[in-house]
Amino acid sequence: MxxxxxxxxxxxxxxxxxxxxxxxxxxxxxxxxxxxxxxxxxxxxWACMPTKALLRSTAALRAARQVSGSREAVTGGVDVAAVLRRRDSFxxxxxxxxxxxxxxxxxxxxxxxxxxxxxxxxxxxxxxxxxxxxxxxxxxxxxxxxxxALLPDLPGLREARPWSSREAAAATTVPGRLAIIGGGVVASEMATAFAALGSAVTLMARDGVLPLAEPHAGVQVTESLREAGVSVRLGAEAGAVKRDGDGTVHITLTTGEVVEADEVLVAVGRxxxxxxxxxxxxxxxxxxxxxxxxxxxxxxxxxxxxxxxxxxxxxxxxxxxxxxxxxxxxxxxxxxxxxxxxxxxxxxxxxxxxxxxxxDERAVPQVIFTEPEIASVGLTAAAAEAAGIRIRVVDYDLGAIAGSALHAEGYRGHARMVVDEDRKVIVGFTLVGPDVAELLHAATIAVVGEVSIDRLWHAVPAYPTVSEVWLRLLEAYGR
CATH class of the missing domain: 3.50.50.60 (FAD/NAD(P)-binding domain)
Structure with missing residues (x-):
């Protein structure tokens, strides 16, 4: 030694x-x-970089299809092999x-x-x-x-050789059928990615989709996943797992129903x-x-x-x-x-x-790269109330912003501002919609800096941008 x-x-x-x-x-x-x-x-x-690389190519294609002029130029689908090569480079x-x-x-x-x-x-x-x-x-x-990745103690699960987030991020092929146990960030992002790459995805979300986010965010992601062809099974709980000799995975739910897949991804925690x-x-x-x-x-x-x-x-x-x-x-x-x-x-x-x-306590920014994206910082309304803060919640339709209409046709999104009414500062902010990740840091600065609502009136957003939502939220809040 x-x-x-x-x-x-x-x-x-x-x-x-x-x-x-x-x-x-x-x-x-x-x-x-x-x-x-x-x-x-x-x-x-096995996480941030390769998973976001998997998501980005299909997101860019989807964005091109949402704008007239570029939509007409799109003549094919995503090149899966190219996506995986790009992922490998990242x-x-x-x-x-x-x-x-x-x-x-x-x-x-x-x-x-x-x-x-x-x-x-x-x-x-x-x-x-x-x-x-x-x-x-x-x-x-x-x-x-x-x-x-946490592997729960389910009968047959370990023997079935499940994917964790690592295997999903480094997958060399796209399975024809992918079953996902979990409904949190990893589960939702990988359901988004693999559905866009061609898998028939079944998402078994016992506690709902993105249960720690603002409720409306989980609802929008659930709707989007279903529109993309994902079978979202809310409340579904896996009871046992078995992989046959031919490679087929059988997930038996606690109701007795059986879900079959080529691979099963377990994303239930860390x-x-x-x-x-x-x-x-x-x-x-x-x-x-x-x-x-x-x-x-x-x-x-x-x-x-x-x-x-x-x-x-x-x-x-x-x-x-x-x-x-x-x-x-x-x-x-x-x-x-x-x-x-x-x-x-x-x-x-x-x-x-x-x-x-x-x-780490009350000013954490996070982006969930689903479709739509979810960008949040600080506390949800429920978490703020649980912390004993007297709050007012202000919501606004992000699709009603002029900049949103320019960004994408049929833009759908939502903004929520959670205000501490005693201190007149923002303690939580959530954006749901295409490309909202790039709007998040302004909200993070407002929360960390404890910028007063009165002061925010003097932070004038540029027109026409999606950031104009700041003005609309303040107008909805009132002076």
Whole structure:
């Protein structure tokens, strides 16, 4: 066993881990990063990038068909092989040479293998040959191991070799029939993608489609999926799964009905990648999500900081928000906090301080790349009420905006603004419609900046754009 010392050791070289390491190196500290798979993580190879690449080609074709002039130029359908090639390029063909080169240029040392915490500030890395390297951190160890697809305990499911989000994102062929268990973001996006690529899709959404979004958003996506030929089975619950010798998958619902498919995708949630990283060595439970304070220091089962606060957890693994951009936001905060503490500086842990991840609570932006897109930030109306906020909800037909009519013929969409009536600020904003993702950041700034309704009257939207919805919402709200 060989020993090496660094200021900071990061377990997990996904986008969160990379950003933590980069941040501390920029702050003058040394950093090592440990990765057992591909540098770049889930988002680069099996999630954000390849899945959005799968969705984009068909979305562009659909957009062209919604505008006279371009509609007439469309003479064929999507080229599936070309879509998959484009997807492969965005996944870097599942090679991490470019990411490894970036680590080298950033001055971050990479150790490949399984990283396990063995004692205070010590991480042991076991490589493919079984060789163990011991790394010691002067200041901090950061767990950024992310999450994996949750596989429920259904009879026959594991034996049926189901797809998770990984297999769906990296599929080399489009199945003739695809069954999807789940109704959340991954399930809805992959139903959208594979239906557009030619699969006969059955979506079994026990709890509804996008149940955590504003209700009208889930309704619009459900209608759109059905228009695209997807069999959306609301309330359907899988009871057992079996794959025949010829490859056919049989999903038996709790009602006794059987759904047949060529592949089954399970998208019912995530589980933390903490089973084999040595949590038991420091009094934590392997396989658990990690609880953290606002500067991302790990809190033990007793509610107190672990030891002297040397262990941090950023990204999916702390279960605050399972989104890449929020994980990278956490990475910046935790990196700065580690540098400040290492250099004996004060840590700004005020509400919007530099070293905290408070936006995880009430200012999270998210885009769901279904048809139509859903772009949201902050709280839904139901969540705001549950938080005890006295609210007023303002809705507007996005299709009634002049810019929307120019954007696409027959544009259908909806905008909702949730206002805290006591403070007169927006606490939630949801847009549903074609290409609304690009409108989201204005709402994010309004929510994070707590811009007053009175002040927003002076933020004049350009005409004719879809952003004019801001004016219409304010008019509907009134002075």
């Amino acid at each position: 060989s020993d090496h010392m660094y200021d900071v050791i990061v377990i997990g070289a996904g986008p969160v881990g990379e950003n933590v390491a980069d941040r501390v190196v920029q702050g003058g500290l040394s950093a090592a990063i440990v990765e057992r798979e591909l540098v770049g993580g889930e988002c680069s190879y 996944a870097s063909h599942w090679k991490d040479d470019g990411q490894v080169s970036w680590l080298d240029s950033a001055g971050i040392k990479l150790y490949r293998g399984q990283g396990r915490i063995s004692s205070t500030r010590v991480v042991e890395v076991t490589d493919e040959s079984g060789r163990v390297t011991s790394l010691t951190a002067r200041h901090a160890v950061v767990v950024a191991t992310g999450s994996a 589980t933390p990648n903490t089973q084999d990283i040595g949590l038991d060595a420091v009094g934590l439970t392997p396989g658990d999500w990690l609880t953290v304070d606002d500067t991302l220091r790990v809190i033990g089962d007793d509610g107190e900081l672990l030891a002297d606060g040397w262990l941090y957890a950023a990204g999916d693994v702390n279960r605050r928000v399972l989104l890449t951009h929020q994980g990278k936001y956490q990475a910046r905060a935790v990196g700065d906090a580690i540098v400040a503490r290492a250099q004996g500086e004060a840590v700004d842990d005020s509400q919007w301080g530099r070293h905290v991840a408070t936006a």
